[in-house]
Every structure is written in structure tokens, then in C-alpha cells.
Amino acid sequence: MIRKLIPFLVVLLLCGPALAEDTVCVQCHSGQEGRLGAPVALWKTSIHAANGIACHDCHGGDPTDFGMAMDPSKGFIGAPEYADVPAFCGRCHLGVREDYEGSAHGKALKHGGPQCVMCHGNHAVQKASIELINEQSCTRCHSYDRAAKVKGAISQTEASLQRLEGQLVELHRSGIDTEKISGQLFATRNDFRRLFHTVNVEEIEVETAGFATRLGKVDAQIVGIKDELSQRKMVGGLVVLLLLAAGCIAMLIRKSYHDEE
């Protein structure tokens, strides 16, 4: 499933906004002021917009019908209450929701604990990164000590994920079919990101070894491909030298005739 999704996502990344921007939601709200108009501009900068996820994908309603766009009978939800946000986002981000709900954060939700939007923002949501864990953000509720430990525990795996993703992009650019490996990496990343949402240092540390193994497998495949690519270059270089040698020999023969002409 995920494997099939990746090329699709890539295409969406390239061209998605053009599709999503034409909804009636955007047409009306972009002309409005304040609270009702602001989300349009914010959304346009988001990873959701980049992946073609538009207003109605979260808020429901009919994006093609001006009159009925915000009718509850068309599935319009509007803005969720504070405590309903995890369920709202979790309709798509299922795994993360599950691990969040079991976490100290999730259990504190009833008592005003943090939900998705606190850290990720809402309409202008960006690609998640480890930098979302920072002193300024975490100390809004509690001391940074524990958060710093969580960040420490995930930083190495996060760095490996980033590095491998970059290498896969590079291999794809060289004409290598990375679909299968990308799928493996994508699945690993998703599992790891949901694990982080338990915000449980002990659990993260226990599971990290398993992720290291999974990433190691991806890494080994990438190294294998890279080795083959550099081997090709070696052989190619030899052939070039042989061809140049042949050209020079022929030129010398030509010269011997030239001396006689």
C-alpha cells in the first residue's frame, strides 16, 4: 500500500496545490478577513497543501457546492473543540493517535494537557522534525529535563532517517528504482514517529535497538547499490582508457602514412 503511495505522493508534491486550490472553500474564505480568512494563507504554506490535502479533507463539507459547502448533512465538521483535536487529526494519523493517547500527554488531555496543535500548529502545519522539541515549547507546561532526554533518545535514529532519505533521493535521481526501499524506510519512519509520541524515555530506548536494525537493513541495501554504481564507474573508466588508447594507436598509424605522403 505504502509502496504504491510513494510515486503518487511525489506527483502530488509536484503538482498538488493546483488541484486543491480550486475548492469553493478557498474561493470564499480567501476574501474574508480575520479569523475566517487567515487559515487560507496559512494552509498554503503547509505540508498538507503541498501534499494536496485541502480544507474539506479535515473539515468535511462539499468543496464543489457554494450553497451546501458548510452543511452538516454534507459532513461539515467545522473547528473541533480543544479536547477533540486528537480525534480530529487521528482520523488520518492513526498510529500516532494511539501512542499519544496512551502517553502522559494524552492522559492529561482531560485536564488541559497538550494536544497535536500545541506543538505542530494547525493550518500552517509543517513537515515534522526533531526541532519541534525545544526548551521554549516544552517549558510552557513543564521543565525541559525530561523532554531533553526524549530528544536525546530519538536524535540518533532521526538523524539516520534523514540521512537515508537524502541518499534515496540521490539514488532515484541516478535512475535507480528506489520504490521498494523507500517503502521500507517510510514504514520505519512512521512506526518510529508514533513511538516518539509515547514520550516515554524508557520505552523509546528499549525500542530504539529494533529501529536501528530496521534502518541498518535499509542502509545495507543502499550501500550495496552505491557499491555497484562505483564499480560500474571503474569499469567504465577502463573502457574509456581502452578507447582512447585505440584512438591514439590509430593516430600513430595515420602518422606513419602521413610521413610518406
Add this chain to the structure above:
Amino acid sequence: MNLPKLAVDWLDNRLGIKDLIYQNMGGYKLPKNVNIWYTMGSVVMALLGLQFLTGILLLVYYVPDTDKAFTSVTAIMNDVPYGWLFRYLHIVGSNLIIIFMLLHMMSVLFMGSYKRPRELTWVSGFTLLNLGMVFCLTGYLLPWSQLSFWATTVATDAAGAVPFVGEYVVAFLRGGPSVGAATLGRFFALHVMVLPLGLMGLVGFHLFCVRRAGISQPPFGDSYKPRSFGEGFEHEHHPDGVPFHPNYTIKDLSIIFFALAALVAISFYAPRLFIPPEALVPADPFNTPEHIKPEWYFLWAYQTLKIFPSKLLGLAAQVAAMTFIALLPFIDYGSERRPFKRPLFLTCFFLGTLLFVGLSFWGHYS
């Protein structure tokens, strides 16, 4: 008993092949001062031969179907042993052929070799250059990538500027209102059957013209005198010249080896030069990628279309320029071939080259 000798003698007794070989090899005399530019045609022929080989190999695994073309090319690149090699050689080879054809043409222009009696050689050669570009254009579509799809859409769309029948011409080229399965079908047929046959025939005619007229004396040095040709047919003889074989064939061979070295070097170290990122994404008829640009040898035409206020004017300018070059030997018919005795021509030659290069760069960076 010497079997090969017996076989040759047997053939010779019936077809006179020894005489034929002698006349076209050792006895075929070239001017003493032929230069390196006279090898360009041989280089193009060698590269064309390699294109036939790699093309036939790719044809073994390629599937001309809009649903399967991209997957089959991906399989050639990743699953078939050495598929990547033959595909890269084919792509890089096509670009090198255009480069060497342009060099061939420019040297012929500079030395005025297109002049009487070689008008037909010129016209057939210029047609071959255009055939080469149509080859590239049709081959471009086959992998059915984003690049294939949109480059073809834009290229065929240009024909829409023709007055009255433009829309129909576009539809005819595409086999439908937009690029699709019908376009792939006809471009595939053109690329693997019609164009190769046409090319072989035209190369044959070109060589026939070259052989009949004889090799032109390079217009350099004190010994060169402009020739005037009478009414009748006259082969340009060089009785005290150098034999074509082996004296000159070995030079051809040497330059061919150097060209192949360039081909292999680019194929192994810099194939990306000719493969933009859009070529790695499957075609999607509903999403135009940003910054789509034609191949380098079409950039001049692309930029011309952008400069002119209307597409029709742009297209007319292109057609006029191409027609002018095609008919050059009939327009520039004086017998003088020495470049420095033809200041007007030389100025046009350099300005024209500059215009081509300038428009191409402009098109690339705009």
C-alpha cells in the same frame, strides 16, 4: 589451397569485386590536405550504427503501452542486466549524433563545400539533420515520463500556429485531441520503423552523392584554385592525392575511437546531463510540471517562439530560417570557396552561430 582466396576469386570472376574494392578504397584518391573535419561524417555513421544496435536491444524489453512503458523502462534500468548501459548509450549517443551532425554541417559551411556540384549532398545532409531531430523527438516520448509527455505536448502544440488547419495538424500529429495512447502508437512506429528506413535510404543517397562528386579540395593553402564547372558531369579527381584506404580510413577510425570514448565517458560519469528530473516521474496528463524545457537542440526554436509577439510569426521565422539553410547552395552560388575571400558569408556564418548559441542559452536560462 587457400579457401578465402578461392572465394574471392570466384566472386571476382563474376562480379569484378577486386576492381570495385580498388576503385573505392586504394584507388579512390583524396586531396592531400584533407583535414580532421572530413571525418565527421564517418563519426556520425559509426554512432548511428551503435544507435541501431542499442535501439534493437532496448526494443527487446520495451513495451509501447501507456500503462506499461514507464514500468518497462524502469525494469530495463534496474532489473535487466546491463539494461542501464544500453539505455544510457542510446540517450547519450542520440545527443552526440546531433552534436557531430552540427559540427559536420558547420565545417561544410565554413569550407563552402556545399557549392556546385554538391548541392544535392547538402540538401540530403540537411534533411538528415532534421531527420535526426525528429528521431530524438519521437524517441523522447517512448519512456512515457512527465518529461516525455509534456515535451511532446508542447512540441506538437507549436503546429497549432499554422493558419486555418493548425488545430487539425496538431490533432493529426497526436492521433487525437491530446497526447495519449494514440500518440505513443504512432511515435513508436515512426521511431523504430519509418525513420530508421528513411534514414538508411537517405544516408545511402548522401554517400552516393559524396562518392559521385568526389571529395572537395579544402579551400586552404597556396595550391588551392577555385574550380569552375562546365555544363556536363565532372568527378573531382585528385590523381596525386592520398588513397582513401588505408591512409584516410585509419584517421576516420581514430576519431571514431575518440568519439566513442566521449560517449562511454558521459554514459558512465554524467548521464544526468541529458536526463532531467522530470524524466524519472511517470507521465501524468493532469499535472504539468514546472520549468519544463525542451532538449538543448530545440532551445533555439523554443526561444524564437517566445520572442515573437505571435506564435504564427515565430513559426514563420523558424520555417524561413530552415528553408534558407536548406536552399543555401542555390542562393550562394558563386564559385569562391576560400572563407577569407567571402567576408559577407563569413560574417553571416559567425553571426548565425552566435544567434543559435545565444538563443539556446537565453532559452535555457529564461
Add this chain to the structure above:
Amino acid sequence: MSDISESNQQRRTFLGILLGGVGVVLAGVLAWPIFRFLAPRESGGEGAQVRVSKAEVKVGGAYFFSFQGRPAVLLQPSAGTFVALSAVCTHLGCIVKWVEDKGEFLCPCHGGRFSTDGAVLGGPPPKALTTYSVNIENTDLVVG
């Protein structure tokens, strides 16, 4: 003059041999990828087993399937006995047909006839059809 031309001749012979040598190596370097490109990549799955549901093979009927890249056939001559045979006639490689009325195979090309255990009953085939082992695993038959 003749001295020069003689030494040139020797140089040319030497260089010619050298060029020929490099040419042979280059030809080999080109020929090997072409051979690998065209060489079959699938052996047809040597040693691969095929699993067929028992229900597919009726008593007195025949079930044709692909085994290791070649056509094969499963029979149940009497209830509970299963036989797997190559379906390729040993004469010229046509695929044999099952004649249910007679309980034997007939090759449509030149009339070769085979029994349910693969033995030649008549016609031009030089030898019997190859038999494969069949194991019963629950409701499945495993061939190979």
C-alpha cells in the same frame, strides 16, 4: 627513402597488431553485456513446487498446469491415486490432450498415445512422458 618506408612498414605492422588486440578486448567488452542482456533470467524455477487443490483433479479427469516453466498435467485414475506427468509430447514437443472416454493421452500433432502412467501406447514418441512426484497434504496436492 626505401629505408624510411621499410621502418614505417614495421611500425605499422606492430601498431596494427596492437590495435587489433585492443579492438578484440573492446569487442569482448561490448559482447559480454549484450549476451547478459539477452540471456534468459528465469530458469523456470528449478526445484520449485506447485500446490494444487485436490478438488481441481476429478476422478478420471485431467488438470493442466504449469510446472517449472513447462506444461504439466495431474490425473486421478482411481479415487485417491494421483499422478503428475509432463504434458509435453516426447516426439516433437506438442502438448498432449486428455481423451476422457478412452482414459489416455493423444498428441494432436502426430497421433502419439500415452497411458495414464506416461508410457507410450502407440505412434511416433520415442519415450514415455516424464513423471513427477505427488504428495498429498491435507486438501492440497504438492507436485515436485
